[in-house]
Amino acid sequence: MTFEPTRPAIAVRDLRKSFGDQVVLDGIDLTVPSGTVFALLGPNGAGKTTIVRILSTLIGADGGDLRVAGHDVVREPDSVRAAIGVTGQFAAVDNLLTGEENLLLMAALHHLGKRAGRRRAAELLDRFGLTEAARKPVATYSGGMRRRLDLAMGLVGDPRVVFLDEPTTGLDPRSRRGLWDVVRGLVADGVTVLLTTQYLEEADQLADRIALLDHGRLVAEGTAAELKRQVPGGHVRLSFSDPRDLAAAARALGGGSADDDELTLRVPGDGGVRSLRALLDRLDDAGVEVGDLTVHTPDLDDVFLALTGGTDRADRAKESAR
Template sequence: MTTSAIAVSGLRKTFGDKTVLDGIDFEIPAGTVFSLLGPNGAGKTTTVNVLTTLIKADSGTVRVAGHDVATEAKAVRSAIGVTGQFAAVDELLTGRENLQLMVDLTRGSTKVDKRIVDSLLERFDLVESADKSAATYSGGMRRKLDLAMTLVGSPRIIFLDEPTTGLDPRSRRTMWTIIRELLADGVTIFLTTQYLDEADELADRIAVLNQGKLVAEGTPEELKRQIPGTHVRFRFATIDDLDVAAGILPESTRDDDALTLRVPSDGGTKSVRALLDRLDEHSLDAEEFSVHTPDLDDVFLALTGHDTAEVVAK
């Protein structure tokens, strides 16, 4: 595999008169987590389907694991694993039987050993339920089994299309742990999610897709810095101290009930120190202070015009 696990250039896809992907470009280094964000209908799943050879692009170049998805589809499929939005487990089979089925389907691969079934059951904490019907599994257990089935054959690139949608917080955290373990093993993760905290927690780089175009790309911190709103928040002991501080920092916004001042700032060490020095010059101490920066919800809203809670609820 090359140092780039995935390289996309000029990717376009239309359905009828609707342009779903309008010439997008991105590159994903091997052994990293790349998260693609966007409102419903932005083109996230279409992107995944093109990269995993399920549908063909209208134009552009896409290379996955060093192989062209248009001309070397078989080689691409042998290098990847895919976990879709819904757990693709057979409810008539047990967990063990689902995994064994995947082993049998990939029997031609020299990398596959039947002992992998026991290994995966243990890794995903499914040993106790291994011989129970998958129909009896909780949503979190099904998602774990689905991801375990994806790992049969040891793919080096894994596509996770909204893997934690509908899971309870504990199950989501478990999936996050599994994703980090895969990353530690050198696996490349392509993640789509509607949960901004998930992307913030897991992704090395994030791209935001809106109306078929990539409108931003960078690390979570780089994206947050693009959005204005960083400020320093001071809390004072008394209303008199707050009055004095408001006079010293006229650019601030005050909250009398909370005894706080909100001062616009870039959040850097020098600017925060300058604010503290101005208070010190008047022998004024704050009870506490903290630096607040926009989160990914603010970034998402600014770039797409969609509220994330509204998008997830759809």
């Protein structure tokens, strides 16, 4: 079956998986468009890594219709493996080999000829900024270099779908941002990336769409902006130079939370252009002079706390709204 760019890179319907009596995935539906980054977020044990292991054919599912790059995961596992690259939570590199030797080993496993393998290794070493360290043992590499090499090894076969399972675990902020640039470059080349992460900023920075998992179920899905709008707590903070303007604004807007010492008024709002325009129009009609205005919207931390956590989910949602 030929992979078509218009076909979803990953299509999952009613995915189920249990280990003994423990239900790990309970009816997951996912659609990942080609050439995008799709992030799976969730607390430990939510089922993120299990989804990656199933879609990459490492373990079987108990039920569901699963397709990767147009191939049925159950009926066409070899075709799926030929179309994907996988990078796990920990770098799967050989410390005794050089970076170049690691890549040449992967090239041999992909049945590339010696000349093609060396050409591909050189391309990837250059792409990931590892050319100068190519002939040094991997044991001498930094954590960020090891992760870049690990990802490069997963790209030797030129996959169109790449699974990144918490790829920046343990990296310092500079190395993490460097790997983000690599991911953006992959997507610019048309590669589809399914990313699992516990770093909310990472999902916010990279993902076109985000799915939030909790206890094996999909509890929310959308863009980062769409998810943030699901959580209460957004507000507009108005600052004034005159107490009379503060009082007049509170009357014109029908209340809000005023701070007489700071001369500020906090008004609930989603931060959208339409609602901001309406708010300012009401203040203009009342003749109120606003010194400063700032918009505060919930971030992915608020989304994560509000929508995950089982029995205490409602309490967390209330807390995030304060």
